Amino acid sequence: MSAIKKLFLSEKYYFLVLPALSWQVLFFLIPLLFVGLMACFEHTSEQLFAYPTLENFRLVCTAPHFAIIFRSLWLAMSTALFALFAAYPIAYFLAFKVDRFRFFLLFLLAIPFLVNILVQVYAWFFVLDKQGMLSQAFMFIGLSKQPINFLDTLFGVRVVMLHIYLPFLVMPIFTALEKIDYRLVEASLDLGASFFATFTRVLMPLSMPGIKNGFFLVLVTSFGEYIIPILLGGNKVFFVGTIISEYFFIGKDWGKGTAFICISCLVLVIAVLIWNFIFNAVTMRSKRFVS
């Protein structure tokens, strides 16, 4: 038996884990550690780590900074929740109600998933502009007399966030629903449960893993969103992503920037834990009466 063959058949080829693992430690874990470390140090122009201090945190723990964090959190949470409610019927339709065009519809969903986000955001310029489609539609229905500019408004940011993150929620819910035997739903309806009861007692608990995956993915990634606020939000409102890049590129104040990242991540983790608790409570509640 040669060396390679022995490697494959024996249980002692653990060292093959090393290349990817060291890459991960070196370029993923250590950078994250660096962010934490830099927040605890004072920087000079010559030295990245001059002397340890908690001054950065003190400077960042102010009301305006927390206002930015909670504004971002609110935007991320409302996007995730709204997208969840919008995505569930689509996932349900794709999983149970359509057969022949399923591949085509999934393909249509996968395109916005993988097309450059800049292209999609740019596409909205033509809808949200003062002479764009949305403003024209508003005038046509008679909701407004003058053309409205939706660019550089929070409304525009919200709509585009929903557009970008909707497919991120449809996909995991669809995969969860697809595994469910539809006869369970039919049995529940046959036995006299209303559609609402069937949904809360059968469908929702069974698709909860997908709901959670999608929700947390959207919550976490949209919290640090940079492109949408910077391109569509105007320069009036700051979010976590925009203020961090401001600290790094314009202020060149890496200490405060990293301290801000630490604090906002802490808030995000707390929010994720609370939402996880809520989802678990909802699942428990819907299971309580079943057995």
Add this chain to the structure above:
Amino acid sequence: MIPAVLRKNLLSLYVLCAFLFLYIPIFVLVVYSFNQGEFPLQWQGFSLHWYHELFSLVEIWRAFQTSFIVGLSASILSLCLSMILLYGAKKFPYPVLSLFYVNILIPDIVLAVGLLSLFAFFWVPLGLVALIIGHTVLGLGFAIPILRARFDEMDDFLIEASYDLGASETYTFFYIVIPFMYPALFAAALLVMIVSFDDFLVSFFCAGSSTQTLSLYVFSMIRAGVSPTVNALSTIMLFISSVLVFVISWFNISGLEKKS
């Protein structure tokens, strides 16, 4: 009361609206890229003028070249690392693979800032190498779940049968393992390429001042204002992405059919 026909098709109608919501902006974008006029919000007739204009820009070709080199290197690197990792992780006592799932679960900006400070600390010059490193980290997060799903389906007896029938280990690897993994490898390679092309934040922080990827170029163009040239560029990017998505899903489906 809602008419019965409408009520029966309420769900289909809703899904139709959702897809319209997803596609109307993109449709408008594509239409205006063929507009003749300079001012992009008024239709003045069909023309390919802006595409012509686009292809004469030198910076765009340079940006595309950078993106292509970075994307290709990142996808080759992450595929090799993932395959080696999967071999090693098979009997590794700890769930080492789940460590990599975090890569796509943290906000991009945190990773970008971390990489920037790491490179600054070790005096690594920002640019091509820094970009390849960062995109490989992102790529691992996408490649490992895909490859793992396929790798777990592989039967160990397949390998042992190959050895029993006298095949060498290199032969087994290249004629049994790789062909079995082929659909997943292909899909993962394309996906990492797309992710690398689409990535903005890691490129934004790690590219430095002299290197420009396609995303960074598009960003600077959009910040400069709405122009039909950007529409033309976006349309081309949209087209390429759709073709790649189609190829990936077609490959996955044919792989599934073979299995069943």
